[in-house]
Amino acid sequence: QKEVEQDPGPLSVPEGAIVSLNCTYSNSAFQYFMWYRQYSRKGPELLMYTYSSGNKEDGRFTAQVDKSSKYISLFIRDSQPSDSATYLCAIKAAGNKLTFGGGTRVLVKP
Amino acid sequence: DVKVTQSSRYLVKRTGEKVFLECVQDMDHENMFWYRQDPGLGLRLIYFSYDVKMKEKGDIPEGYSVSREKKERFSLILESASTNQTSMYLCASRQPLGGAGQPQHFGDGTRLSIL
Numbered sequence: 420q421k422e423v424e425q426d427p428g429p430l431s432v433p434e435g436a437i438v439s440l441n442c443t444y445s446n447s448a449f450q451y452f453m454w455y456r457q458y459s460r461k462g463p464e465l466l467m468y469t470y471s472s473g474n475k476e477d478g479r480f481t482a483q484v485d486k487s488s489k490y491i492s493l494f495i496r497d498s499q500p501s502d503s504a505t506y507l508c509a510i511k512a513a514g515n516k517l518t519f520g521g522g523t524r525v526l527v528k529p
Numbered sequence: 530d531v532k533v534t535q536s537s538r539y540l541v542k543r544t545g546e547k548v549f550l551e552c553v554q555d556m557d558h559e560n561m562f563w564y565r566q567d568p569g570l571g572l573r574l575i576y577f578s579y580d581v582k583m584k585e586k587g588d589i590p591e592g593y594s595v596s597r598e599k600k601e602r603f604s605l606i607l608e609s610a611s612t613n614q615t616s617m618y619l620c621a622s623r624q625p626l627g628g629a630g631q632p633q634h635f636g637d638g639t640r641l642s643i644l
Binding site: 468 | 533538560562569570571572574577579587619623625632633634635636637638640
């Protein structure tokens, strides 16, 4: 079993819809939770970074962490075609090593 | 903004060649990382470096080595390239501040093909 599981998609939604992405993890030592967005032929760019259970909002993006269920989510409101990308969750315990999910490909159709 | 620059976007090499991938960051970050990214496998850590001349193996170091002679530069070396090392290689850097440290920032990757 992988340490971090993420549905690969693709997830196709119409423009304006809410995109809902999630990851599950198995290691209760994980404390820090990140979401990266990766456009085709580009490196991942950091979207959200949180280290506590609950919600964190940044513009159209909301990251949600439920440590008791070992479940994290990313919601994108009012999705745009420019949100079409692969979204990677990344989680770590104390220390340097990040563990990535496999990524979910999202396609927002105009 | 953090800038992580990888020297080549695309590279084609032959089996058995020694291959060098270069990465430079401009934010004086102490930590630097090399990953490879493959479909269905996600990002896997090859090596990372805490600071100049310091390195530590990641999850898949076999067939690779690294060099960090200066703080801003981290090189990945394929000692004798093989076809199973065809992949996207990503470099990242990070400043370990505040206990947990800051998140990693990535370059745009080098797509390496070994023929």
